[in-house]
Amino acid sequence: MPLIAAGYSAVDEGKEKPAGEMVDRIAAVVDNEIILLSEVRQQANEKIAQLEKAAQAGQTMIREEQREKAIEQALDQVIDNKLVAQQAKEMELTVTAEEIDRMVANVARDNNIDVPTLLKAVKAQGSTVAAYRNTMRDQLMRYKVLSLKIRSRAQVSEGEARQFYNNQVRDVRATGAFEGAHILLRVPPDASTAQVASVRKRALSVTAQLDAGREFADLARELSEDSATAPHGGSLGMRQAGIIPKVLERAYLDLEVGETTGPIRTPAGFHIIRLNDRQALGVQSFSEVKDRIIQQLVQEEMARQEKIWLKELRQKTFIDIRI
8 A cells, every 4th residue: 555754745654654653544536636644634634633631531441443433434424525626626616715714704704703713723733724714614515515416406485484494383383372273164064075176166266366366354254164163254252272173273373363275174074274363372474583593594505405415426436445
């Protein structure tokens, strides 16, 4: 296996190394580019330091398999970085000094400090400003490559964001009272398939009228076949969870005040429902948090698509791992 002595541009493997001289070696080859073991160890340093700190706190020693795992993960990361860098070169992408300046300024702002204070902290952690800017450059280049390669794969619809939101707030909403309303079109217990289809068609015509601007309460008084609620615009009054059929309760929990949905089938028939009011429980509405949720889901999907893309890239690239 080729060996590279630190400080030399080329080494004859057959030549004896001076005593005490640190020897580097090739950890992997990616296409026609090499990755040195020193690069991998540098990438693994932070993780190994965390492991050593945890081991010291527990008055134990870091296990060799933990160290090997950290090296293995670091090698994977360095290979991925190399693949991204090769793609950036192929795509002729560049990162300017001004872009790095803006990113450093953004990091400082996000931490509520100025740039000189940030760079002072970088030095205090044992790094250099040049190394820190190189890290920023690599991150920006990676962002540019991934934006062009996988951004189109990471699309999140408003419906997906709404489903995520509902899953987060449903349990909280279930602890409070709400006022729902419904328009019920009954299905006889012994109804044939054709009769069920006919009632469902009528229910769909009700939703179409609501979409066209008709008032829910007016349609409930006119068309609902629930004699107890129809005179009151379909209102069920204030209810707690557990009182109405689960399928309707779930639908009400997922609605914002003023929203309607349906038709929903229960043993009684088809319901078109509206949420009239809900007890205030400190839950922000979907419209207030929609943009943040979409941003979060896009970031998560970008991370997932990045893994898929890198796996595809590895399959198309010659990679020779030597450690």
